[in-house]
Amino acid sequence: MGYTAVHPVWGRLDVSLDDLGCEHTWGEIHRVKGLRLACPECGGRVFARASRYGLRHFYHQVRPPDCELANESPEHHFLKLELAMAARAAGWRAELEVSSEAGDWRADVLVFDDRDLPFMALEAQLSPMTPTEARVRTDRYARDGVAVCWVALQDRPWARTVPTLRASAPAEGGKSWTVRHGLARYTWTPRTLKAKAAWEHITCPLGDALAWILQGTVRVHTAVNGTVWWTAPAYEERALERARMEAEAEAPRQEAAAERRREQAAAADRRRRAAEQRALDRQAELEERHNEMQRLSGFFRRTGFDLTAWDAFTRLVRTASGKAIVYGEQSPRYGNGLLVHARHRDTDGGYTLAAVVCPDPHALTHWPEKLDILVPDHTWLARIRAAARVPLRVAVLDPRTGRRTFERIPPAPVHRPGPDRPR
Template identity: 45%
Template structure:
């Protein structure tokens, strides 16, 4: 469904222009007899003029057209968008030609806008079919190589993947009566907010601003690529590397970035000064810490020296006290040994007053008394052993199972004060005369056996 055709005499015909672009009337080619010999500029197949039920003029391929012809494969929406673009271009005072090919066939513009003075050209591409970012950038580069500006236009509801990669917009068709609207691809820079904001404009107004140089593509700086937008009560975040915008907004972005960089530089300078102060404070702290460590080390060394002197003095005093205690202990031990020696001599002298016979007589009397009083048999030692802790008396034990102490035989009266445990035991002496030698000691604990004194004289 092309809007252009080739006439053998008039050349290129354009149905969007009243005179078909070559001072011809539509009736000369529409339903004329004989039929005008028209061909498709894309595939060179025969075409004929037609009018749609909506009153749109176009050319239709004759039967048997090549299936590869791009003009015949374009959708109705594609054709309507091209018509809208052509109308907006002409309303802006520029010339608009549809389906303009390159001389070498490397490109074909859906709508080519030309300035009235012929110094500028701009291609407007209605891009409905999917295309990769790499391909659309390559096609844009081909236009740029011939100094032709380009704007890619998508009528889809969702932004195509190439939006923001090349100069482009997304348009919204009117639901009924109204104008086409550009709702993506145009933005203004909000300096206080520090970011881009979407701007909606009528397509005809947008085209006029672009052709007059009031809007131009502006590269988005990295920091401002993310742009939020609410669509159908849902917040979306888009990435845009390129916008159509005014020189004022482009300058605002640059000025904001310069301001941000100045602030960042000032912040870095403040942080550097802060770090420098912190480093200086840390250095000073370490110096004070080192000085304090040295001072404490010197004080500790002095204290150790003083302590060592004190310890030496203390050790000397302790050694002196130990020596004194040792000397005292030696004296006390010597005194104790002397007392024990004297006590032993006294004890031996006490027992030396008795003969062997008198000693045997004494122990026999003790054994007899034990049997008579308690029916107790006691052990009479063959060689009596003097017990120092019983005032050098001889302890006598029972012959029963528990070998109990029965009493102390003849403790020495002079040694009783050195043996306090005697007060708990029974003592046996020869007679009343020996009892008198004890005086007040062991009162009630001494039993005399009533042995006669003459036996002592006989033994002497």
Template identity: 40%
Template sequence: MSFTALHPERGRLDATLTGLGQDLPWEGIYRARPRIRLTCPECGHGVHAKLSPRRVRYFAHDPGRSPHCQLSLESADHHLLKRVLAESIRRAGWSADLEVPAPDGSWRADVMATSPSGERRMAWEAQLSPISGDDIQMRTDRYSAEQITCCWVSSRDRVPWLRTVPGIAVTPAHLPEVVEGWMVHDGVVSFGPRRGAWARVGDVTLPAFVRWVLGDGLIFHTIGRRYRRIHLPGSNATVRCSAGWTTQRSIDAESAHEAMRQRQEAAKHVRQERERKAAERREQMERDRQRQEDERHRAEVEERNRRTRIEWERQSAAWEAEHREELRRQRQQAHLQELARLERDRQEQAAAQQW
């Protein structure tokens, strides 16, 4: 299944365009007799014009196609998303070409949008099959190398690569052919200055999103590390998100909030430094007071010890004087006693002589 085919005379046909992009009516190839030989632009195998049950025009491969043709392997959902993207791009005033290959075959854009001036191109990729983050980044880098911006679009519930490259997740319309019914449910964010945080934006139609992106109203922005907790609309829940599509106003609001936060952090640092120095001064004053108190206490102790020593020396001297006086008295008393004894001995001798 494909929306493009190669006409042997008119060249590339696009089933999503009026006149197939070549002023050729659909009836000129659909069930036309004799049959016009149309070929697949990818594998070169024969294709024929068909209508889906919902009357969507496309090209189907003839029997015996190559099993490796990428266009034939794409699902109906993939082709439907490409058609919706092309229609949204055209409504935004840009031209949209489906399944556009690189001149060297290094890439093939699902839908290539070209500005009215022809100076700008943007690839829109419908990515419904699983792909690794490295692979999708490599494919994005190929576009960037040729000055082509891109946006990856998925209608799957889980899109693990959504934050690694410019992309969105969409919800198909109840009637898939109604382009206005396709909604972007993830990938668009807005910064709230009051809350100081990002929030996911809901209720954005896919055509409106495409128009804003092509008109530079939305920019793919890498969110600052401090702001990657994204609030979900209508709830208090949050999710981690590192990038998203947003307006320049939100980017400026984030920058202003970060500048304010840095000023507050700087003021807080100055205040903390001032408080730290004040605390150091108080601690130094307390240490000085404690040192003075210790010195005063030590001086008092030394003074008490000095006075105690002096008192002890005074008492010791008094005790020594008393001791010397006592010895003197004892020697004097002993001398007197000795004199008294000698006097008694003399008196006794005198009395004995008288007898």
């Protein structure tokens, strides 16, 4: 059933108005034989009728399944009548079941301003719809310069995305519809940061809420999380004042946090650059070691020194000497042994010859008294001992065990053949 119909001569009829909106009376259409009235939605034939409670409306002779007006629920029917009556009680011209010129929307109640232009649609929305559908329908009204106030009876997800009042019907014996949600105030007392502040939805008569909305006393407010409700500008100013105070109080903390982030970023950059430098240094060390191994390849072939133990042997040399060392060349003067040059770590002086690694034992007939010989194991020590012709100082630096042994080797005895004994 609906509240509007189309008369073949008078045009649009609205039974919620005493003059039907066209300066005619109910008696001129109610139970008038031969009168053909049409549904504004589907064009089907409708008849004027009053319910047993005296509620005037139009009904279809045959209810079409695809006509929204014909298939509205009683709750929807009563709610949109309440919306129209509330708008009129607030002093506005309001018409029921009005479609746009393009036919892309139909308002349950359309409210007109003092220039007789539509500016607000009141929509009783009881059937399901998605948040996206709610926004699309709201935007469709907005393109024609019409705002929307949706009114629902239950909490629905879409009601948080568009301006919506959640109302309840009058209790038994009551006359006033009541708004339960959708109209909020900002409570904050006293006006200090320590005091709690919050948006609170209020309860009030539906007629009062619609009057405030139509008069502009309240307006649409969108929260940070996208939830929409109606509120007064004064409450928005109060919330803004609180936000400014919080921002001012937060500024030093934000600056401190920003400074920490800058320091952390700088530290991370230093670590990154240090890691890059370590990688470069490591690459340089590897290249240097490769070149060093190439340079010493002849020494390794001559002595049979285990290449995998060379680094450990070098660490023992540094530990034993307590100095910075570098390897020189193999020197024929010192039995083709590898020269070890050293200098104190805390001085800028030059390197001096400090020791010789694995000289040829047969070249030890003449050897500087204070020049140490370095060998990797006791096999080499035995060879040196057997060939010694002068006193020698030998350090056994075993790279496999990490042990260090220091020996002073006297000249080996020389066995000369004695005179022949008579037989």
